[in-house]
Amino acid sequence: MKSTGAQPVRGNRTGMQTSPELAEELIEGAANAAPSSDGGSEIIAESRTDYISEGFPLGSMPAMPVSEEADADEDQAAMAVFLDKLSERLAFERMGVRLYEALLNKCEALGETKPGPTLEDIRHIGGEELDHFLMLNEAIETLGGDPTVESPSADIAAVASMGIMQVLTDPRSSVPQCLQVLLTAELTDNAGWELLIELASNLGYDDMREQFETALTHEEEHLQNVRDWLSDSVMEKARVDES
Amino acid sequence: MSLDIFKEKGTPLDKQLFTWRELVQTPTSKLDDDAFTRVRIILMNGIEANALRTMHAMARMMNGDARLPLAQVRRVEQHQQTMVNWLLPPDLSPLETTIAFEQVAIEVTASVAQHEPDEYLAQVYRFGLLEDFDHLYRFSALMDRVCGADANTIIQNYSDIMPGRPTEVEHRAPEDNLREHYDCTKADPLTKIHAVTITAGENQTHDYYMTIxxxxxxxxxRQLYAEIASIEEQHVTQYESLMDPNETPLEKWLLHEATEVYNYYSCAAYETNPRVKQIWERFVDYELGHLHMVMDLFKTMENRDPAEVLPQTLPELIDYQSHRQFVRETLTNEVDLRAAGTRFINVEDEADEAPASIAYREQMNSEGSPSEIVAAGYVWMPGTELVEKKTVFAKGAGA
Structure with missing residues (x-):
């Protein structure tokens, strides 16, 4: 069984103290150089503002079936928001299945360690992520939406999550390092479900709200577990006795 | 529809000006723009990259008279490429961009294969098409299984996602990747334009995969990109070998500029995004300016009439639309073709006629085939295979 960290450690070279003499020369050179233009980082903001003010959106939701009700426009706008956030959650849960597959893969390869999740713990979470994904597919279909759409919020979530996947699938990352990024995922996921519950409740979708509350219960458990495994792993490595 | 490239002079080189702000416009929308807008952006980036590549090669081999005009045109092509490539949005991930690259290879090559006047070259394009078609399937499996995302959000239903000629059997010995070249004294101008276009597209695909x-x-x-980048290198070898090496460097430059006019004109004809369409139209004029400059050089430096090489008007344009039926028919009829030297043979004859390719392939795949591993049992379905619970978590899933 190979383990991460089994290769000889050569030592981190990123800091100034790696080579103090070179560092001194570097500092001296930069300190004596003059910038070619005045101002500071706020100048970048001016450039960004120029583009922001053009007002191009990242993307939109597909056109929804038009209701014949008097307040159709308002309903349609609310539904678009709801579907956008459902699509985001769906994409996140689907990615979550793949994230936990990668964690399972890692823990199987390295062998279960204490502290940390058991293989069964990971399978349990992965199974629930899958259930949530499937439930969201049904929810979107029930509302007349298309679960294959990548909504703007789903797109943003995918961009924001790219690093999480990179860490999980990197063969060099340790289990605690994976748990650290999964904490980011689970914190986001919990907040995402809370928002969906609020939305479903405000829009009067009580059956969905109940389903989402069940999902949130699962996610709260995932979050607590990830927190505990991470904390225990870090403490163990630092050999800090919490008692 | 037809453009008289001898009559239309385009924008003079000294009027082809940019600013950095103009080069970097707000990009297109990954979600809202049509997939073919993205296809056109990627192809034109490839064409411009190839213009620079070709002109740099020329500058290193030609006499001093050509160096300055080459540098002058290259500066503009560099900025055209920038303006075009920077239309891709930052939320288009490298893997999503890869999916789009393969869609370019499928749909543009399918159009070219159908319009190609030379039957042998049409066969070459169909042969390569089935390989890129397979790459789309492999990368889609990667996207589904590693990222949990659906490649069809990029493809937008226009192209099929299923196996083609399996990537693992696409690996060939160098002698089986070369093709017969066209005869520059007899070939239809469209044949020449096609060869430049597809070589450019494949070359940028190779370079992109090697970068990302x-x-x-x-x-x-990482292994899949290594494997498919290797095939793209083979494709560059195959497609560039279609071009007649007896063409002079200046003749090649002339053809390249005509190819750029042709492609920007094709893009403008189909473009649905008004902002992007304006860029295509502007660059038709810029390329006409380059073309006429090179026509003048051709006359003065080689004492030849550009009409020997160029068509009077642009030939039939690239069809920016789904070629599903053509691709499926090609798949049914030609998936078992293999290459032996410059010929195409049936798979059952490969052992006798192309043993070096088989030996090479066996060596490369001897520790496993990335393209087979990533797509083991993979069938694309709407919303990813997780819709069908194809995951280790399906059995005994909690709650």
Whole structure:
């Protein structure tokens, strides 16, 4: 069984103290150089503002079936928001299945360690992520939406999550390092479900709200577990006795 | 529809000006723009990259008279490429961009194969098409299985996602990747334009995969990019070998500029995004300016009439639309073709006629085939295979 960290450690070279003499020369050179233009980082903001003010959106939701009700426009706008956030959650849960597959893969390869999740713990979470994904597919279909759409919020979530996947699938990352990024995922996921519950409740979708509350219960458990495994792993490595 | 490229002079080179702000416009929308807008952006980036590549090669081999005009035109092509490529949005991930690259290879090559006047070259395009078609399937499996995302959000239903000629059997010995070249004294101008276009597209695909492959963390993603980049290198070898080496460098430059006019004109004809369409139209004029400059050089430096090489009007344009039926028919009829030297043979004859390819392939695949591993049992379905619970978590899933 190979383990991460089994290769000889050569030592981190990123800091100034790696080579103090070179560092001194570097500092001296930069300190004596003059910038070619005045101002500071706020100048970048001016450039960004120029583009922001053009007002191009990242993307939109597909056109929804038009209701014949008097307040159709308002309903349609609310539904678009709801579907956008459902699509985001769906994409996140689907990615979550793949994230936990990668964690399972890692823990199987390295062998279960204490502290940390058991293989069964990971399978349990992965199974629930899958259930949530499937439930969201049904929810979107029930509302007349298309679960294959990548909504703007789903797109943003995918961009924001790219690093999480990179860490999980990197063969060099340790289990605690994976748990650290999964904490980011689970914190986001919990907040995402809370928002969906609020939305479903405000829009009067009580059956969905109940389903989402069940999902949130699962996610709260995932979050607590990830927190505990991470904390225990870090403490163990630092050999800090919490008692 | 037809453009008289001798009559239309376009924008003079000294009027082809940019600013950095103008080069970097707000990009297109990954979600809202049509997939073919993205296809056109990627192809034209490839064409411009090839213009620079070709002109740099020329500058290193030609006499001093050509160096300055080459540098002058290259500066503009550089900025055209920038303006075009920077239309791709930052939320289009490297893997999503890869999916789009393969869609370019499928749909543009399918159009070219159908319009190609030379039957042998049409066969070459169909042969390569089935390989890129397979790459789309492999990368879609990677996207589904590593990222949990659906490649069809990029493809937008226009292209099929299923196996083609399996990537693992696409690996060939160098002698089986070369093709017969066209005869520059007899070939239809469209044949020449096609060869430049597809070579350019494949070359940028190769370069892109070589750049982004190491950015992936997953070892199977890294291996898949390594494997498919190798095929793209073979494709560049195949397609560039279609071009007649007896053409003079200046003749090649002339053809390249005509190819750029042709492609920008094709893009403008189909473009649905008004902002992007304006860029295509502007660059038709810029390329006409380049073309006429090179026509003048051709006359003065080689004492030849450009009409020997160029068509009076642009030939039939690239069809920016789904070629599903053509691709499926090609798949049914030609998936078992293999290459032996410059010929195409049936798979059952490969052992006798192309043993070096088989030996090479066996060596490369001897520690496993990334393209087979990533797509083991994979069938694309709407919303990813997780819709069908194809995951280790399906059995005994909690709650």
């Amino acid at each position: 492959g190491p950015m992936f963390a997953d070892p199977i993603a």
